[in-house]
Amino acid sequence: MAQKLQVALLFGGNSSEHDVSKRSAHNIYDALDKDKYDISLFMFTKDGILLNNEASQRIFDGEPEDKVVADAYAKMDLNRPLAPIMALNELEHIDFFYPVIHGNLGEDGTIQGLFKLLNKPYVGSNIAASAMSFDKDLTKKILNEAGIRNTPYVLLTPENRADYSWDTIEEQLGDLVFIKPAKQGSSVGIHKVTNADEYEAALDDAFKYDFKVLAEQGVANPQEVEISILGNEHPIASKLGAIRVPKDDPFYDYENKFVDASGVVFELPVKLPQYLTDEITDMALQAYKALDMKGLCRIDFLVDENNVPYLSEPNTLPGFTNISLYPQMWEVSGISYSDLVDRLIQLGLEEFKRNSQITYEFKELGTEHVGQKKFN
Ligand SMILES: Nc1ncnc2c1ncn2[C@@H]1O[C@H](COP(=O)(O)OP(=O)(O)O)[C@@H](O)[C@H]1O
Numbered sequence: 001m002a003q004k005l006q007v008a009l010l011f012g013g014n015s016s017e018h019d020v021s022k023r024s025a026h027n028i029y030d031a032l033d034k035d036k037y038d039i040s041l042f043m044f045t046k047d048g049i050l051l052n053n054e055a056s057q058r059i060f061d062g063e064p065e066d067k068v069v070a071d072a073y074a075k076m077d078l079n080r081p082l083a084p085i086m087a088l089n090e091l092e093h094i095d096f097f098y099p100v101i102h103g104n105l106g107e108d109g110t111i112q113g114l115f116k117l118l119n120k121p122y123v124g125s126n127i128a129a130s131a132m133s134f135d136k137d138l139t140k141k142i143l144n145e146a147g148i149r150n151t152p153y154v155l156l157t158p159e160n161r162a163d164y165s166w167d168t169i170e171e172q173l174g175d176l177v178f179i180k181p182a183k184q185g186s187s188v189g190i191h192k193v194t195n196a197d198e199y200e201a202a203l204d205d206a207f208k209y210d211f212k213v214l215a216e217q218g219v220a221n222p223q224e225v226e227i228s229i230l231g232n233e234h235p236i237a238s239k240l241g242a243i244r245v246p247k248d249d250p251f252y253d254y255e256n257k258f259v260d261a262s263g264v265v266f267e268l269p270v271k272l273p274q275y276l277t278d279e280i281t282d283m284a285l286q287a288y289k290a291l292d293m294k295g296l297c298r299i300d301f302l303v304d305e306n307n308v309p310y311l312s313e314p315n316t317l318p319g320f321t322n323i324s325l326y327p328q329m330w331e332v333s334g335i336s337y338s339d340l341v342d343r344l345i346q347l348g349l350e351e352f353k354r355n356s357q358i359t360y361e362f363k364e365l366g367t368e369h370v371g372q373k374k375f376n
């Protein structure tokens with residue numbers, strides 16, 4: 001029998017989606033074919049330190065995280081330069097990395113940089129695509145360049161904030177505006193604002209999370225529609241899903257994502273007019289290519305009251321629990337959860353192979369004939 005692929009499953013992390021990641025990783029672990037893959041677990045603690053397979057397994061098995069982390073730290077020399085990733089070195093081989101880390105570190109290009117440095121294949125997009133897709137300002141710049149509809153916005157920084165009073169913003173964007181840190185996720189630091197007081201308070205908060213903050217034109221009473229994309233150069237799209245937030249809630253905020261989701265309804269698949277379904281699917285596939293994504297992405301849309309869709313945001317490592325939208329949209333489109341994780345590994349291997357055809361040339365410096373420098 002062929003040797004099993006040694007897969008390192010990385011999860012946890014220092015974002016607000018730490019616990020979602022643990023659950024996603026657990027579900028992925030269960031679904032992976034143990035005849036094909038030998039899986040080791042590595043959990044990033046909330047401080048961004050990678051725990052070894054043994055400690056990560058204990059957390060998987062339900063032991064209290066705080067205790068396992070304290071035990072593990074006691075055995076580690078956290079002052080060593082490579083302490084955050086030292087646990088990886090306990091294995092003799094790692095053939096493949098499967099990151100299941102949402103938000104910071106996982107989706108922003110950081111962990112992809114590590115995989116590149118270690119020269120190993122992995123699930124999902126590369127450094128640049130991840131970084132662009134995680135930064136709402138850069139995403140919009142790419143979408144605008146590619147002609148993909150998204151809401152107009154103003155980029156605010158601590159340096160230009162004073163130039164943008166509520167009146168200026170309202171004149172430019174209208175009186176329903178969303179304030180968002182450029183690089184966050186999970187609706188953290190996001191505020192819906194309709195007047196000067198709310199605007200200033202929202203900026204104070206958003207600037208705690210980033211030095212780049214977007215003031216974005218609001219879509220009134222939007223339908224929130226999502227789609228799953230899978231593939232490398234020839235990606236495919238799932239059927240659409242919709243998220244319905246309770247009517248009296250302000251929007252799909254942190255509260256109804258993670259605190260009390262009981263009022264939130266997922267409609268899978270959602271029945272929309274054919275032309276709208278086609279338009280959203282086209283926009284998503286175009287964005288996937290424009291942002292140079294690989295492997296997978298869940299792309300979210302806001303549809304206004306006239307059925308005009310705006311691309312809201314890409315999620316390059318979306319939630320992957322049994323009840324998460326990304327795998328469920330595939331489930332209703334005919335790809336089972338276990339087939340999906342298997343395909344993602346194959347796509348990662350293919351992408352790595354493709355990249356290995358790229359040549360890096362080293363040209364030695366010849367004898368230099370330097371012209372005379374004249375300093376005046
Ligand atoms: N321009 C907008 N118009 C209307 N609602 C919005 C807008 N931007 C964001 N929202 C609401 O805020 C939620 C979170 O915003 P989003 O950009 O998806 O941030 P995150 O990356 O935190 O998920 C959306 O799901 C939606 O409910």
Ligand SMILES: [Mg+2]
Nearest residue numbers: 186187300313
């Ligand atoms: Mg979102």
